[in-house]
Amino acid sequence: MSFVVKNLFQGGKREPAEQNVRETLKSIPIFTELSRRELAAVERILHLREFKANEIIFRQEEPGLGMYIIESGRVRIVSDEMGSSVSELGDGEFFGELPLLDGGARSATAIAKTQCRIYGFFQPDLYALIERNPRLGVKIVLSLASIIGMRLRAANERMESYLARAKENGAGRAKTRTRKRMTER
Amino acid sequence: MTSTRTATLNRWIAITVIAGLVILSLLVPEVLRMVLIAVLLAYILDPIVTAIELRGLSRTVSTIVFFGFVACILWVVFAFLAPVIVEQIQTLQQGANDVRTAEVILRLQMFIRAKLGFLGLGDFDLAKSIRVFGENLRNRILDFVVNEGLSVVIHCVTIPFMVFFFLKEGRDMKKALISLVPNRYFEFSLDLLYKMDMQLGNYLRSQFTDAIAFGVLTTIALWIIDVKYFIFIGAFAGLANLIPYVGPIAGALPAVAVSLFDTGDAGKAVTVVVTFIALKLIDDVIIQPMLVAKGVNLHPLLVLVAIIAGGELFGMLGMLLAVPATGFIKVVLQESMVTLRKYRFAD
Numbered sequence: 001m002s003f004v005v006k007n008l009f010q011g012g013k014r015e016p017a018e019q020n021v022r023e024t025l026k027s028i029p030i031f032t033e034l035s036r037r038e039l040a041a042v043e044r045i046l047h048l049r050e051f052k053a054n055e056i057i058f059r060q061e062e063p064g065l066g067m068y069i070i071e072s073g074r075v076r077i078v079s080d081e082m083g084s085s086v087s088e089l090g091d092g093e094f095f096g097e098l099p100l101l102d103g104g105a106r107s108a109t110a111i112a113k114t115q116c117r118i119y120g121f122f123q124p125d126l127y128a129l130i131e132r133n134p135r136l137g138v139k140i141v142l143s144l145a146s147i148i149g150m151r152l153r154a155a156n157e158r159m160e161s162y163l164a165r166a167k168e169n170g171a172g173r174a175k176t177r178t179r180k181r182m183t184e185r
Numbered sequence: 186m187t188s189t190r191t192a193t194l195n196r197w198i199a200i201t202v203i204a205g206l207v208i209l210s211l212l213v214p215e216v217l218r219m220v221l222i223a224v225l226l227a228y229i230l231d232p233i234v235t236a237i238e239l240r241g242l243s244r245t246v247s248t249i250v251f252f253g254f255v256a257c258i259l260w261v262v263f264a265f266l267a268p269v270i271v272e273q274i275q276t277l278q279q280g281a282n283d284v285r286t287a288e289v290i291l292r293l294q295m296f297i298r299a300k301l302g303f304l305g306l307g308d309f310d311l312a313k314s315i316r317v318f319g320e321n322l323r324n325r326i327l328d329f330v331v332n333e334g335l336s337v338v339i340h341c342v343t344i345p346f347m348v349f350f351f352l353k354e355g356r357d358m359k360k361a362l363i364s365l366v367p368n369r370y371f372e373f374s375l376d377l378l379y380k381m382d383m384q385l386g387n388y389l390r391s392q393f394t395d396a397i398a399f400g401v402l403t404t405i406a407l408w409i410i411d412v413k414y415f416i417f418i419g420a421f422a423g424l425a426n427l428i429p430y431v432g433p434i435a436g437a438l439p440a441v442a443v444s445l446f447d448t449g450d451a452g453k454a455v456t457v458v459v460t461f462i463a464l465k466l467i468d469d470v471i472i473q474p475m476l477v478a479k480g481v482n483l484h485p486l487l488v489l490v491a492i493i494a495g496g497e498l499f500g501m502l503g504m505l506l507a508v509p510a511t512g513f514i515k516v517v518l519q520e521s522m523v524t525l526r527k528y529r530f531a532d
Contacts, residue, residue: 062528120372122372
């Protein structure tokens with residue numbers, strides 16, 4: 001029956017070797033700790049999508065449903081506020097993971113720079129997986145939370161160093177202004 | 186040919202095949218009906234197989250374990266109930282208590298002639314009407330057994346077979362179907378499907394469990410108050426309970442008729458009515474809140490129209506599925522509107 005289903009809906013399309021998919025997944029921090037069996041369970045709930053060059057994967061401000069893992073191709077992340085590319089991602093990299101947890105709106109737009117094969121990992125499937133296999137679900141959610149925590153910490157550090165620099169610059173500018181005024185007198 | 190073009194071509198091939206299957210199902214409605222029943226049963230039973238899967242078994246083994254379990258239960262139930270069922274079928278063939286039935290019919294006939302004579306029923310022959318009705322019913326049952334017997338056997342074999350594969354492969358089928366949606370609408374469709382599943386899944390499963398609970402309770406209650414054919418009437422009442430408003434009344438009518446014609450005692454009929462009212466109260470106050478049955482909040486008038494339309498189009502199955510189907514359409518429209526507002530499809 002699965003043969004019929006595959007033939008009916010995928011037209012006998014040849015999937016990339018399962019080993020390659022699992023290797024791609026294993027290289028992603030969220031799935032690094034998973035066993036081969038657990039990776040197979042994750043693989044079953046992924047949706048393989050193909051995008052043409054310049055096709056929009058998702059848009060800023062639209063509701064997000066999950067994250068994407070690039071199997072092949074390049075993706076540009078563009079922010080409306082900055083008006084330019086925030087970053088460019090390639091094979092094995094992932095993006096848009098925050099909505100997997102909070103289901104919130106997308107904070108940037110993702111555009112396929114070249115023709116891409118991308119795996120979608122979506123919230124409803126994650127919920128179903130948690131229900132079916134709580135141990136695996138918890139592992140994934142914890143990894144995700146840890147990555148988001150690391151990013152938050154890094155953002156905090158950047159913010160602190162930016163504030164410290166701004167303070168130093170502010171104090172420096174004030175000193176220069178006082179010296180200038182005294183010289184003028 | 187690039188892989189994107191191949192994907193587009195595959196999508197069109199799949200859509201054409203699905204459209205062909207839909208047309209075939211419409212041309213042969215029996216197939217459509219069987220597939221619908223199988224899909225519905227598989228959908229309702231899916232959480233049980235998933236719960237077995239949680240024990241670390243594969244989906245295939247979980248489905249086989251579930252079917253083995255159901256077969257065991259059916260075997261045990263049948264072994265216990267077979268003698269009672271055979272006895273009830275024999276009584277059904279022999280007919281009700283002739284002397285008492287004749288008495289009741291005569292009394293009813295006199296009542297109708299005396300009180301409803303102004304409606305032109307002054308010389309109404311109730312005994313003849315019942316005889317004609319009984320003959321018609323017997324002929325219909327005979328026709329059904331002769332013409333539909335084979336079909337019933339095919340149903341009994343095919344539907345469980347289909348349910349098995351829908352349970353085993355359902356997840357892959359759903360994934361394969363959703364993969365046909367174009368990229369732009371993919372997340373939207375997945376989101377919509379998930380919300381619909383949440384709302385309708387709970388509703389359908391609680392209705393199904395409620396029907397079984399009500400059927401079992403009715404069977405026990407009718408057995409206690411000694412109503413003939415309690416197994417058949419109980420099963421019918423459970424099934425009829427799925428239809429709002431009309432269902433409980435339709436479920437009680439055969440019990441009232443049987444007790445009235447069998448014993449000729451109006452008091453017994455009143456006992457049956459009171460029993461059904463009590464059962465309905467237990468169902469509304471205890472069973473349904475326990476099942477946390479979230480309704481789909483349909484207007485009563487819409488429910489009645491849907492039941493009539495369902496009955497006209499698909500018979501008994503249509504009446505049973507009218508409310509879930511209307512609820513499904515309502516949820517689809519409601520969620521589509523809410524979700525559509527968040528996406529910028531016009532861009």
